[in-house]
Amino acid sequence: MKLSEKIQQLRKEKGLSQEELAEICKVSRQSISKWEADIALPETDRLLLLANTFQVSLDVLLKDELVVNGVKKTGTCGLNAINDAESGIYEGIIIKESLDRDEILDAVSMNKVEIWNAGGAPKYWTAIYFTSSRPDFPELLSGALSGGTDGGEAWFADFKSGNMKYIVFNGLVLRYEIGNLPDKERVCRECEKRGVTKEQMNWPE
Template sequence: MKLAEKIMELRKANAMTQEELASICNVSRQSISKWEADIALPETEKILLLGNIFHVSMDVLLKDELTLGEVKEVHSCGTNAVQGKKKEIYEGVLIKESVNDENIIDFLNIHKIELWNTGGKPKYWTALFFTSDKQDLPEQMAKVMVSDTEGGQNWFVDFKAGNEKYIVFKDKILKYRIGNQSEKENVCAECRKMGISDGEMNWSE
């Protein structure tokens, strides 16, 4: 089974359109069409991303003798690939457009992908629902978040680990214990200083 067939089968199995997959991979819809028609091959970094999105290994994607139906257990690609079960600590949602280095996705296990209509420009944001066992994930996230203080575009990502909630901006990590209202109010006060509205702080716990 060729890579082209596997990409198409995995995309359809996840109820994704070519446009949606193209947005996540940061390529054109025509590129996805060419991959699936076996006219062109994805770059190595895109194959890694596809493996992470669909939770299959590089071997499964690249070896023609392996079909998707024959693989009983697969693991996500990238530096977060694991053998067997490993405790996943962090859980949250990352807007792909909020980071300036997509290599951060290598640290995440992506469980669901949604396109959120912004009502403006860009038309959609790509929401990646993830878990991760990367011990220094908050520090890694703080390196890649988009920041534009003058333009009021300070992006943040929120996620939790156990009973701790993390709000991470560029070079700034905030956290509070879930259920501790005083600590949460202090974090919200810091978020307001970063230009975040109260409506944007309606994150899940």
């Protein structure tokens, strides 16, 4: 079920009109209509309002395969809401706003969702803590990442699998063995070429 369909269904289950939901979300009725028609997507702060209004997790709203009636498993969201991670080959964090294609979320198990204050535009980022058992996950994510941020910097995702660290850009998968300093330096040089700062390269291992 798409986000647009979930918004419409949950709104009706709550007995809310488009006008009433628009007032809660501090947007116009036309915005609600566009969300439900799959013409536009709500911004992150509006997603938070929708999740609170409908009393569902962001996981339910964002992941197409999860239904809203509780038949399929849903994760929880919030700074302190941590589920036991399902076993997976890869584990890390994806910033949802870095994705050009949300279908990549079908390849992960969401273990936690946090909203980070980005201090710019967009104002908030949605951080998805995940595991994935797809052997081709790095290549899938590489094809789903945006080519760059609004400021022209390159989006990238970092995650690990066992003793291997992965740094993934749009169209490029870099990897090194954790503890192998020359290999890591090679990857960092490639990252620098794409505008990644030294501070951004202080990723956890």
